[in-house]
Amino acid sequence: MGNLSHKLAARGNYSNRVTPRSLRPGGFFVTSAGPDFRIDIHQPVSIIARMSDRTLKTSRNNTLAHIGLFYTAAIWGSTFFVVKDVLSSVDPVILVAYRFLLAGIILLAYLLARRQPILAGIRQAAFLAVILYLLYIPQTVGLKFTTASNSGFITGLFVAFVPVFLRTIFRRTPTLMEVVGSAVSLIGLWVLTGGMKDVNIGDMLTLLAAVTYALHVLYCDKYMKAGMDPFILTCQQFLIVGLLALVTGLVLRLPLSVGSTSAHWVIVFLAVFPTLSACVIQLVAQKILSPVRVSLIFALEPVFAGLFAWTLGGEEIISHRALGGMLIFIALILSGLPTPAWAKYLTNRWRQASID
Numbered sequence: 001m002g003n004l005s006h007k008l009a010a011r012g013n014y015s016n017r018v019t020p021r022s023l024r025p026g027g028f029f030v031t032s033a034g035p036d037f038r039i040d041i042h043q044p045v046s047i048i049a050r051m052s053d054r055t056l057k058t059s060r061n062n063t064l065a066h067i068g069l070f071y072t073a074a075i076w077g078s079t080f081f082v083v084k085d086v087l088s089s090v091d092p093v094i095l096v097a098y099r100f101l102l103a104g105i106i107l108l109a110y111l112l113a114r115r116q117p118i119l120a121g122i123r124q125a126a127f128l129a130v131i132l133y134l135l136y137i138p139q140t141v142g143l144k145f146t147t148a149s150n151s152g153f154i155t156g157l158f159v160a161f162v163p164v165f166l167r168t169i170f171r172r173t174p175t176l177m178e179v180v181g182s183a184v185s186l187i188g189l190w191v192l193t194g195g196m197k198d199v200n201i202g203d204m205l206t207l208l209a210a211v212t213y214a215l216h217v218l219y220c221d222k223y224m225k226a227g228m229d230p231f232i233l234t235c236q237q238f239l240i241v242g243l244l245a246l247v248t249g250l251v252l253r254l255p256l257s258v259g260s261t262s263a264h265w266v267i268v269f270l271a272v273f274p275t276l277s278a279c280v281i282q283l284v285a286q287k288i289l290s291p292v293r294v295s296l297i298f299a300l301e302p303v304f305a306g307l308f309a310w311t312l313g314g315e316e317i318i319s320h321r322a323l324g325g326m327l328i329f330i331a332l333i334l335s336g337l338p339t340p341a342w343a344k345y346l347t348n349r350w351r352q353a354s355i356d
Helices: 002-011 042-078 080-086 092-113 122-142 148-156 158-168 176-193 201-225 230-251 261-285 291-298 301-311 319-335 341-355
Strands: none
Touching: 042 261, 042 291, 042 301, 080 261, 092 122, 092 230, 092 261, 122 148, 122 201, 122 230, 148 158, 148 176, 148 201, 148 301, 158 176, 158 201, 158 291, 176 291, 176 301, 176 319, 201 261, 201 291, 230 261, 291 319, 301 319
């Protein structure tokens, strides 16, 4: 016993010795052992506080992203009848050229003032611009030949293409609830718009727009989550789409004139709100939300179109359209729910059986 006491005295007071771990940032123990060792609670608490701050910030950003996409769907829905009316004063291809060029020039001036690298990511922007061109030109031209209900329903079919392309092109499997949400949303669109009637060339053009709509959402998701700047990418897309549409108009010798003063103001409105603000918000939101989630929010576009028609347009509220809108909202809620345990179990069993 005495020998042990002499050894401890020679080696120093064990309980006050500090181990290398206690010197590390984030270490919990001030002393390594002994009956009077102390625990430093300040570092863990600060870590938890930072995690809490990040959680709150993520939650706040998620909420803002949803609000922004709701605004986008609303502003697109509110302009549906505006575009339909202005086509009597300007050619649809030229309308696309003017609205995108104006939006692109405004955003370009902003980026130049901030000395941003406006050519960064131009290759990805050119690819997205071609898709966007193949979205707006067929959709706008198709409005001259098809009914508003057909156009609304067929464009809304992009919510079905998003999970399909997500699986086939991007090799990512959407969750079960996202698939269920897409299916319910399609049913809601059918009920809201009355489905397709008297299929014509305008409907085929609009179907092409629905396909490119889905592709645009998915590739925007890819580029945004890769860290690209949404303002630069949007500006580049606008200018390229506007130039492509203008060249198309010149090659086809389409009339470049705008028939009325009110049509000029409509073009300015279309450039600033449903083009510039809505598209920038879309890209910023896609840094956070999944593409299926984004597509389901955008499926609310015809719902907002109906709301504006009932409130500002003085149209009569029709019960089946209200039911369709409610189904789309339900689809949006369903897509955010976790996959049930039984569905996960069956999926895992099916995958294991397919491997065996």
